[in-house]
Each structure stands twice: as C-alpha cells, then as structure tokens.
Amino acid sequence: MRVLLLAALIGIIGVVFVFAQGNSSVVYIGHDKVAAAIDKGGPLVSGRDYAVSMQRRTSPGLVEVHQKETDTFYVIEGDATFITGGKMIGGHTTTPGQERGTRIEGGQTHHLSKGDVIVIASGTPHWFKEVSNPFVYYTVKVIR
DSSP, rough: OHHHHHHHHHHHHHHHHHHHOOOSSSOOHHHHHHHHHHHEEEEEEEEEEEEEEEESSOOOOOEEEEEEEEEEEEEOOOEEEEEEEEEESOEEEEEEEEEESSSSSEEEEEEEETOOOEEOOOOOOOEEEEOOOSSEEEEEEOOO
C-alpha cells in the first residue's frame, strides 16, 4: 500500500512540476514504471528545462557541482550524510557545466533520512559522503 501511495505522490509531484514549468503538455508516469525506478533507479521523464528520476545509491559518491541545474531530492529510503557548500577538492570538468571532485572542505553537514527534502541551488558543491545500502531518492532537476 505504501508503494502505491508513494507512486501516486510522485506522479502528482511530476505533473505539478510540468505545469509549473509552463509546458503545454502533461507527462503521466504510471505506477509500474515508478515502482521499477524505485527498485533499480533510473530516469522517469525529461524535457528541455527539467529532468525527473529515481536514484539508488549503495555507496558514497563524488562531489558534484552543476552550473545550470538546481537539484531537489526527496528521500524515500535509507540514511545519508550529505555535505553542501564549502570548497570542492580535486575538482575537474566532466562535461560542460558539470564538475566532479573527491571531497568538500568546510560546507554544511545534513543527515538525510526518509521523508526529507533538500534543494541544492545551481553552482553549489554537494556530496553524498556516507549512505546506507540502499539509499533511494527522487530527483527533480531544474535546468536554466
């Protein structure tokens, strides 16, 4: 029952997001596709100025900085130590507007758990320093 409620919530959030972006069409994502994405991670829908996906982490990641993307994460399962801000160490450009690094000096530590939402503005270093296995979260990227 919880998975169905979550799937409905995600679908509603996605539709509201599409309308909020001023697009003239509606994108519907059925609960089967959402449930599969929760289980394995992966994209749900994307457009010129947005992308919606499910992410599934089993280990920490690299530091990321997106120059033109604001990330919004909604935690579905697990716990993580997430660092934002500060200075990225060991950074290099991976694609235009995207940088990756090895760690963050300084910054703010957030302890993320089920039900939390965090928004990371474009240009802000962010890093999953520690994660439970699995750590599952819903991602909305707004691209400017």
